[in-house]
Amino acid sequence: MRYLPLTSADRAEMLRVIGADSIDALFADVPAEARLPGPIDGLPAHASELAVERHMSALAAQNLAAGSAPFFLGAGAYRHHIPASVDHLIQRGEFLTSYTPYQPEIAQGTLQVLFEFQTQVARLFGTDVANASMYDGSTACWEAIAMAGRVTRRKRAVLSGGLHPHYVSTIRTMARFTGDAINAREPELVASPDDATVIAAIEGETACVVVQYPDILGRIPDLKAIAEAAHAQGALLVAVVTEPVALGLLEAPGHLGADIVVGEGQSLGVGLNFGGPYLGLFGASEKFVRQMPGRLCGQTVDADGRRGFVLTLSTREQHIRREKATSNICTNSGLCALAFSIHMTLLGGEGLAKLARLNHARARATADRLAQVPGVTVLNRAWFNEFTVILPREAREVVRELADRRVLGGVSLGRLYPEADALHRALLVAATETTTDEDIEALATALTEVLA
């Protein structure tokens, strides 16, 4: 077995040193009836690298890769071009095969990256601080609600109808067990987001308002107005960003009054990966830092007075506080945070702005062309790189028929809201810098055929 360095002679010698007459003797504490006599029946034996690669490649070949078809899916996961150096650098063994930096003297690489990452996220979000990452956007969103509950000592959250439905489901699951009251609604197919409804739902017992920016239909809520309404009632505004590239153009939520900003960082550096692993981003005001979940990296000095970095404020965390911790999170998304940070470094602030502008331009071009397809209406008044179109029939079927023509045409709201019939003719369409004029034309042509 190519991954096991011990030889038979080593094993015999080591057993002699240990004073055991067989390997079985080392398993003596396992009840006899639970000890398997040999390899589990019916399972294949070890295989060569060549054979395994062949098997896995055959599985991969059954999937239609986004890069090999005109591709317009978004809804919380976006296809961006990742510079080649990102993947090269994250595969350096010193990053890839290291652990959570518990021994800071020999983990300054990871720790400095986390400090830089926290700074990048905080500046992108317009918050004072950010943590070293969460699992993904959806779990970060629940953690934000839980944190708002600790800060305000209230247990009610108002969710905008524009919040990603998977995020809403995740929140509902957790709230069922924690006893938090969740006031949520489905989106309505109108051009503007539901700011007024959200503001009207805030009351004196509201811990937080959760608003996605841009929202699930691509509309852009007025965070400032919502923040003011929330703060007037002593509630916090949690802003959720599922497409961080948007913040190259759009004002940072923290600058608009959001107290906690969470997001999905997958767009930068991480790739689609069929939904995971992704990267939860978490920023907040400094005054709430001791209520934050997850790892935090902080600057300090070593015994010689040189600048260095350590994990800090760990008295919030499970390994110290156990059942009193702010969260149970331990492993987070370190390597994805590294990928995000490298991609962000390659872009810089103005590069991100330029990339955002290009995304917007591609989405404008896509919307303009789709608006010419008979029977198709663009719903949004404003959008960044994703918008909603209304079709003359059920979008879910249309998406399947587009896929039969090898066009990945978007995400149907029927897939996201199976029980909301009113939404079933709506299709979410996203475009990024990877979208070509040919892709747009292919989508428009296929859609015209399918709807004819």
Next chain:
Amino acid sequence: MNKLNTAGWRPEIVTGGAEAAPEPTVSGDRCFAVEEPLIFELGGLGKCGVDIEDADTAPLEMLAPFLRAEPPALAGLTEPETVRHYTRLSRQNYGIDLGPFPLGSCTMKHNPRLNEKVARLPGFADIHPLQPQQTVRGAYQAIAQLADWLLALTGMSGVAMAPKAGAHGELCGLLCIRAALEARGDARAVVLVPESAHGTNPATAAFAGYRVESIPATAEGRVDLAALRARLRPDVAALMITNPNTCGLFEREMKAIADAVHAAGAFVYCDGANFNAIVGRVRPGDLGVDAMHINLHKTFSTPHGGGGPGSGPVVLSEALAPFAPLPFVRREGDGTAVLVEEEDASAEHPQSFGRMAAFHGQMGMFTRALTYILSHGADGLRQVAEDAVLNANYVLRCLEDVLDAPFAASGPCMHEALFSDNGLPDGFSTLDIAKGLIDEGFHPMTVYFPLVVHGAMLVEPTETESKAGLDRFIASLRSLAERARAADANLKSAPHFAPRRRLDETLAARKPVLTWHGHVQKPGAPVLSEIGGS
């Protein structure tokens, strides 16, 4: 005019000579020992390492009310500068690729590179989670194949693939338990956790809305069955147990423990962090376990990446499987795999507790873990457990004469060897031994965990260390133990040879500096300032 040096003259290399102390360098670097500034100190606002197509003329009027006042104050670097920055930072990091990483309970084993190659195949890496099912059949197959292996290896009935890491898996298991109890109209309030448990166990139980009570350990480092029995009243929802436990010992009375828990109407949650010790040799399903998470980033070699991503599928007993979260992959009669989402849940999976994250789990970890499993096969995985246990016992027996091994007398350990600071002279601690190991070129073991042992040192070599490598590690640890016993003051200030000496953690916590506060340089004309009016 210079003459050509046709004779190839060069100065003679003189070795040895004056032993003067080395001068500090102007650069601050010392050859391969490099100092690296922050990107914000290196880069500038207008610098960019990506050539982006110009879209300056694209209209922005619909975004006018929402535009940023100025671009985010993020430093950019060109590609060569970026590559150098991160490569230099990487050299200040220790990884398994550099040497043993015997961090107990973390299972830092070799990360096969085939796994990385497979995970990057466009058919896995470049597919969107919401693509129409007809375009991602192979992805569902891969998930189903991994699920089949996990069920076969654990002898359980169902598996939830959604959890994103071990602690998320614990949450999944407890939510299944809570949903099952509520379904029978018997919501309970308490989760029992042994003293030796990982911190995530009590934190998870609290996160899921339970009150946590602790169960003591025996002098032998195992769960106190009598104390457990006495506490198993009708308010107990579950016992969270780790087996093999965090002392590196198999819970011999696991079956009796499970029977007692079940007799009280409660469930057994097993923390599967230590599954590497028994994979292929023992199936937790045969021991009465109701739910157990499997850290794919431990037992199944997906890389830790400096703190994640992880993946924590949860295997479930027949009693709990109906409550597993959405979505999940189900096999059809003809063997094809289909995804069951919210849409079909009421018909196919009506008792599910719901969704615990967006999309369908850590696909990138699934493909790596499946690749690892197929590489080893049933025989190779069994060998993994055997070699992991053999290596740990070898470490234990080679060092028990110089380091206190509190449970060594009771028999063999499993995959990790536990030592304590008992016997070290006053003023010398586990921390000093750990920092000394850094100077010896090794990553330290887990320290001060489990809490049931004073000054714990938990050594998990894993199966991917050679005997020669272990012998070197043992020799270093032995010498450190002897130096500590001899009160070698030099050890108190270790590490001496690492990129940093001991860091001031108190300062970091007292005056937290969590982001860089300076101003990024802004060379050249701003790009975004022109955007607003266009």
